[in-house]
Amino acid sequence: MYVTEFYCFWIVLFLSLWESSLGQVVYSVSEEVNKGSVIGNIAKDLKISAQELESHMFQIMPGSNAKYFDVNVKTGSLFVKDRIDREELCGNNQKCALNLEALAQNPHRLYRLEIIIVDVNDNAPFFPDSNHIVNVTEDANIGDRLPLPNAKDSDVGSNSLKDYKLSSNEYFSLDVHSGQKSLSAELVLQKALDREKQAVIHLILTAIDGGKPPKSGTLNIVVDVMDVNDNKPIFTKPLYKVKVKENASIGTKIMPVSASDLDEGINSEIQYSFHGHTDEMNLFIINSSSGEIVVQGQVDYEEHPAIELRVQARDKGVPPKSTHCKVLIEVVDENDNAPEIVMTPLLEIVKEDTKPGTAVALVAVSDKDGGKNGIVHCALKGSYPFKLDMSYNNHYSLVVDGPLDRESVSLYNITITAADEGTPPLSSSTLITVHISDVNDNAPHFPAPVINAFLRENGQAGGLLNTIAVSDKDGGKNGIVHCALKGSYPFKRVPITTLININSLSGEIFSLQSIDHEETRRFQFQVMATDSGVPPLSSNATVNVFILDENDNSPVILMPYSEPGSVNSENIPYSAEAGYFVAKIRAVDADSGYNALLSYHLTEPKGTNLFRIGSSTGEIKTKRRMSDNDLKTHPLLITVSDNGEPSLSATMSMDVVVVESLDDIKTSFREVPVKDESFSDLNLYLLIAIVSVIFLLSLVGLIAVKCYRTDGSFSRYSAPVISTHPDGSWSFSKSTQQYDVCFSSDTIKSDVVVFPSPFPPADAELISIDGDDTFTRMQTLPTTEKVKILHFS
Numbered sequence: 001m002y003v004t005e006f007y008c009f010w011i012v013l014f015l016s017l018w019e020s021s022l023g024q025v026v027y028s029v030s031e032e033v034n035k036g037s038v039i040g041n042i043a044k045d046l047k048i049s050a051q052e053l054e055s056h057m058f059q060i061m062p063g064s065n066a067k068y069f070d071v072n073v074k075t076g077s078l079f080v081k082d083r084i085d086r087e088e089l090c091g092n093n094q095k096c097a098l099n100l101e102a103l104a105q106n107p108h109r110l111y112r113l114e115i116i117i118v119d120v121n122d123n124a125p126f127f128p129d130s131n132h133i134v135n136v137t138e139d140a141n142i143g144d145r146l147p148l149p150n151a152k153d154s155d156v157g158s159n160s161l162k163d164y165k166l167s168s169n170e171y172f173s174l175d176v177h178s179g180q181k182s183l184s185a186e187l188v189l190q191k192a193l194d195r196e197k198q199a200v201i202h203l204i205l206t207a208i209d210g211g212k213p214p215k216s217g218t219l220n221i222v223v224d225v226m227d228v229n230d231n232k233p234i235f236t237k238p239l240y241k242v243k244v245k246e247n248a249s250i251g252t253k254i255m256p257v258s259a260s261d262l263d264e265g266i267n268s269e270i271q272y273s274f275h276g277h278t279d280e281m282n283l284f285i286i287n288s289s290s291g292e293i294v295v296q297g298q299v300d301y302e303e304h305p306a307i308e309l310r311v312q313a314r315d316k317g318v319p320p321k322s323t324h325c326k327v328l329i330e331v332v333d334e335n336d337n338a339p340e341i342v343m344t345p346l347l348e349i350v351k352e353d354t355k356p357g358t359a360v361a362l363v364a365v366s367d368k369d370g371g372k373n374g375i376v377h378c379a380l381k382g383s384y385p386f387k388l389d390m391s392y393n394n395h396y397s398l399v400v401d402g403p404l405d406r407e408s409v410s411l412y413n414i415t416i417t418a419a420d421e422g423t424p425p426l427s428s429s430t431l432i433t434v435h436i437s438d439v440n441d442n443a444p445h446f447p448a449p450v451i452n453a454f455l456r457e458n459g460q461a462g463g464l465l466n467t468i469a470v471s472d473k474d475g476g477k478n479g480i481v482h483c484a485l486k487g488s489y490p491f492k493r494v495p496i497t498t499l500i501n502i503n504s505l506s507g508e509i510f511s512l513q514s515i516d517h518e519e520t521r522r523f524q525f526q527v528m529a530t531d532s533g534v535p536p537l538s539s540n541a542t543v544n545v546f547i548l549d550e551n552d553n554s555p556v557i558l559m560p561y562s563e564p565g566s567v568n569s570e571n572i573p574y575s576a577e578a579g580y581f582v583a584k585i586r587a588v589d590a591d592s593g594y595n596a597l598l599s600y601h602l603t604e605p606k607g608t609n610l611f612r613i614g615s616s617t618g619e620i621k622t623k624r625r626m627s628d629n630d631l632k633t634h635p636l637l638i639t640v641s642d643n644g645e646p647s648l649s650a651t652m653s654m655d656v657v658v659v660e661s662l663d664d665i666k667t668s669f670r671e672v673p674v675k676d677e678s679f680s681d682l683n684l685y686l687l688i689a690i691v692s693v694i695f696l697l698s699l700v701g702l703i704a705v706k707c708y709r710t711d712g713s714f715s716r717y718s719a720p721v722i723s724t725h726p727d728g729s730w731s732f733s734k735s736t737q738q739y740d741v742c743f744s745s746d747t748i749k750s751d752v753v754v755f756p757s758p759f760p761p762a763d764a765e766l767i768s769i770d771g772d773d774t775f776t777r778m779q780t781l782p783t784t785e786k787v788k789i790l791h792f793s
Contacts, residue, residue, distance in 0.1 A: 024111075024112040024113070025045050025046065025112070025114070026114045026115075026116065027039045027040045027078065027113065027114070027115050027116070028115070028116040028117075028118055029080065029115060029116075029117065030117075030118045030119075030120050031084045031086040031119060031120055031122070032085065033080055033084065035080055035081060035083070036079055036080065036081070037080045038077045038079045039069070039078045039079060039080065040077075040078050041075070041076050042071055042076055042078045042102070042113075043075075044076060048076075048104075050073070050074060050075055053071070054073040054074060056104040056109075057073075057104070057105045058071060058073050058102060058103070058104045059071065060101070061100070061101040061102065061103050063101065065098040065099065065115075067081070067082050068080065068082045068084055068098065068115075069081060069115065071102065086117045086118075086120075087155070089117060090117065092154070092156060093156070094156050094157065095116070096116070096119070097114050097115065097116045097117070098114070098115045098117065099112065099114055099115075100112075100113040100114075101113070119157055120155075121155055121159035121209065121212070122155070123153060123154040123155045123159075123215070124153075124209065124215035124216060125151040125153045125161050125207035125208065125209050125215065125216060126151060126152055126153075126207075127149055127150075127152075127205075127207065127217060127218075127219040128149060128152070129149070130219065130220060131219070131220045131221075131222065132149055132205075132219055132220070132221050132222070133221075133222045133224060134146050134187065134221060134222070134223045134224070135224050135226055136189070136193065136223060136224070136225060136226060137193075137225070137226040137227075137228055138193045138195040138196075138226065138227060138228055138230075139228045139230075140189055140193060141189070142189055142191065143188065143189060144189045145186045145187065145188055145189075146172075146186060146187040146188075146189075146223075147184070147186050148184075148186060148221070150182055150184050150185075151164070151207030151217055151219070153207075153209050155209060158210040159210060159211040160209055160210065161182070161207055162183070162209055162210040162214075163207075163208045164176050164183065164185040164205060164206065165205070165206045166187075166203060166206075167204040167205075169203055170190075170191055171190060171191045171193065171223075172190060172223070173188045173190050174186070174187065174188070174205070175187075175188050185205065187203075187221075187223075193225050195225040195226070195227045195228075195264065196231070196262045199224070199264070200222060200223065200224060200225065201223040201225065202220070202221070202222060203220075203221040203222075204219070204220060204221065205218065206218050206219075227264040227265055227267050227268075228263075228267070229263055229267040229315065229317025229318060229319070229320075229321065230263065231262040231263045231321070232315065232321035232322065232323055233313040233314070233322065233323050234260055234261070235257065235258070235259045235313060235323060235324075235325040236258050236260075237325070238325050238326065239327075239328065240257055240325065240328070241328045242254055242255045242327070242328070242330070243329070243331075243332050244299060244329055244331055245299075245334045246299050246300055246301040246332065246336060247298070247299065247300070247336040248295045249295070250297070251296075252294065252295040253292055253294050254284065254292075254293040254295065255292075255327075256287075257272065257286075257291040257293070257313075257327065258291055259272075259291070259313035259323065259325075263315065263317065266316045266317065267316070267317035268315065270313050270314065270315055270316075271289070271313075271314050271316065272286050272289075272291040272311060273288060273311070273312050274286055274311060274312075275310040275311065275312040275324055280304060280307040280308070282297055283295065283297035283298070283304070284296060284297070284309065284329075286311065291311070291313075293311075293327065299331055300331075301331045301332070304331055305331050306328065306329065306330055307328075307329040307331065308326065308327070308329075309327040310324060310325075311324065311325050311326075311327055312324050313325075334422075335373040335420065335422025335424070335426050337368040337369045337373070337426065338367075338420075338426040339366065339367040339418035339419065339426065340365065340368075341363065341364070341365050341378075341428060341429070342364045343361060343363055343432055344363075344364075345360070345361045345432065346360055347359075347360050347434075349437045350400070350404065350434055350435070350436055351404075351436070351437045352404040352405055352406040352436050352437065352439055353404070353439050353441070354400050354404060355400070356399075356400050357399055357400065358399060358400045359397045359399050360400065360432075360434060361397075361398040362391075362396070362397055362398070363378060363395070363396040363397070363398060363416060364394060364395050365378050365396075365418040367418075367420050369420065369422065372420075372421045373421065373422035373426075374420060376394060376418050376420050377418070377419055377420075378394075378396055378417070379416075379419075380415070380416060381416070384412055384414055385402030385403065385404055386400060386401050386434070387399060387401040388416070398414070406436040406438045406439075406475070407442060407474070409436065410435070411433065411436065412433070412434045412436070413431055414431070414432050414433075416430050417429040438474055438475045439474075439478070440474055440478040440533025440535070440536070441474070442473040442474045442478075442537070443472075443537035443538060444470050444481045444529035444531055444537070444538065445471050445472065445539065446468065446470055446527075446539065446541035449542065450541070450542045450543075450544065451466070451527075451541055451542070451543045452543075453465050453466040453509070453543055454545075455515065455546070455548065456547075457514065457515055457516055457518075457549060457550050457552070458515075458516070458550050459511060459514050459515075460514070461511060461512055461514060462510055462511070462512070463511050464508060464509070464510055465510060465511050465545065466509050467507055467508050467509070468483060468502075468507035468509065468527055468529075468543070470483060470529040472531050474531065477532045478531055478533035479531065480531060480532040481531050481532075482504040482505065482530050482531075482532070483503075483504050483505075483527055484502070484504065484527070484528050484530070485497055485500060485501075485502050485525055485526070485528075486525065486528050486540070487525035487526050488525075496525040498512065498513075499512055499515075500512060500525065500545075509527075509543070517547045517549040517592070518590050518591070520547055521547055522544060522545065522546050523545055524542055524544045525542075525545075526540050526542055526543070527540065527543055528540050529541075549591055549595055550595070551591055551595040551642060551644025551645065551646070551647070552591070553590040553591045553595075554648040554650050555587045555588065555589045555641070555642055555648065555650045556587060556589070556590075557585065557652050558586040558587060561583075561585060561652055561654070562652075568652060568653060568654040568655070569654065569655040569656070570582050570583045570620075570654060570655075570656050570657070571656075571657045571658075571659050572622070572656060572657075572658060572659070573659055573661055574626050574658050574659065574660055574661075575661070577622070578622055578623060579622060580621060581619065581621055582611065582620040582621060582622065582656060583619075583654065584617070584618055584619045585600060585613070585618035585619075585620065585638055585640070585652070587618070587640040587650065589642050589648075595643065595644040596642060596643075597642060597643040598616075598640055598642055598643075599615045599616060599641055600615055600616070600617075600618045600638065600639070601613065601615070601638070601640075601641065602620065602636060602637070602638055602639075603636070603637040603639065604634060604636050604637075605634065605635060608630065608631065608634060609623065610623060610626075610634060611623060611634070611656065613638065620638075620654075620656075626658060633656070633657050633658070634655065634657075634658070635654075635655050636653065636655070636656060637652075638651065638652050638653070638654060639651045640652075
């Protein structure tokens, strides 16, 4: 907006001062002069002193040409302030002048300046394209003219284009024509052309301007000499000789004939054909493009021992030109009768237990040729458990030569080949198919000798336990398999069929009654598979059935709080601090795994909030000190829950009585051990070392006993019996095995093996009991794991 107002101001001022202008001053300056070059002294030319220029604020008025010039008001010099390119400002105009307006103020006077831009030779002549192609036929007449593109020069006057020059050559001269505004040039043919001698002529056209020094530009000229059909084809030789075997197959290539033409393009393209008409020509055909002669009929030496053909080569020029040659074909006598084979089967089906030497078929061969060409040899093509035995001349027997196995190969396609002794020998072949019949030589096959199955306890009778996939490589009746159960139920010593049933055909095993995991952890039986062959074959597999535990047993609270008719109460002193030990509740669960993982929960009267219980230890402790507002007797309800789904629980009640002092507590309660302050650090380290050695020896002994025991009795895997001891230890007993695990009040972390193998994979797991009395399942062990680990921290 401000720029528009500025220019409007100058336009109005210019119009108002037009009449007061004092005429026009003309200057000239060469283009491309350096910035700061002085054009003239405007003060002198306007007859004004330099001081007046400064006092009257003399300046060049804004405009499109004002950027190129400016006035030094101190000296009055008019100078160049930007690069001047005449070609950019005026193009090809002969005259290039720039008009400026200068303004002097107080009083306002307007002066007109005309700057004539003088051209310098700063542009060389150039052609629009750097290369130019000229096509001319080789039969062009001498004196023919070929026009060339014109060069351009951005300069004018004497600096513009003045002349053309052509590089030295023997075929063309240059004719330059001058016009009003441009120069043109033509090539003039001076010598006859021959494409076969020189197909391409390279020339250079140079354009020169009139500058001092002159400048020039070049154009690369490529003259392509176009061919005319002035040469006829020529064969590589006038006579070709070749041999061909009689009975050569149709399509057999005999030989190629070849001709060449010095012309190019379509004038050099040659077509081949047979010349004349004879019966022998019907036996052959020639490829019109390649000259290849190919058999297309039955060549028979007895009819035509020698054949003569005439071949023509003709180009595609206008007019076309042609030439001829002879081809002599010698027919070579051949062994043209192949042997014949006659097959007589003796056995269509061969049993896989057939003895070697048994004849399967008779083979007879013959050949119509005589002499050496009629001698025939017969053999099997490939590797088979069969061979050919010669009976007499050209008669053979196909006999068994090795063991047969229908399960590996049930059918043989035997190829019998007969070849004569001709040169080259001829042969023929025939195929005989031998079927191998089955005998019962394979027993039923189980996927593994020992199969593991898993059954949930208390499951419904009739449930699918597993499917035993039994296979038999034999076929037909020999491959039909029946399954049966063997063994007895180890716990009740009754036949296994009272507990398990099997579908004899499909191998599906079903449970007939539910089983208690706490009674039986695992049992095994055998499955016998028998085929229907004669005689029948059978095999056995052992099935281990693991009983998976269900949460069907509630926790049981242990003594002393489980005595029938006993009153559960504990006394604590009024001065008890926070964390005071009140009692420890112990409970067990007959289940295993997560189902036997117990947690303790405490419910106390509303608003007291005095006690807490360790969720994993069962220890009841005070949460804070007593206050006068607390009750003297606090009834507590303790709930013990397992981790099964759904969870089962047991509850008990306890009254905690607050007494005035420790003297009032009955002596029947357990005393809290007091650490002997005189117990030295040396004795402590010695005790820890002794305990560690005893623990490691016990663990090594336990592992050795476990590895030594290899009997298959299942009675030792009955449900564990867990008991406690006054010193804080737990005992785990299972029939003939018992392990004691003790944890003192100073125990920080112990890793103990508490259950022997085997266990179902679902029960084999790693459990962590953290310091905040919470249980965390760490990971499930793989199915091959045979111990259960408890990690206490």
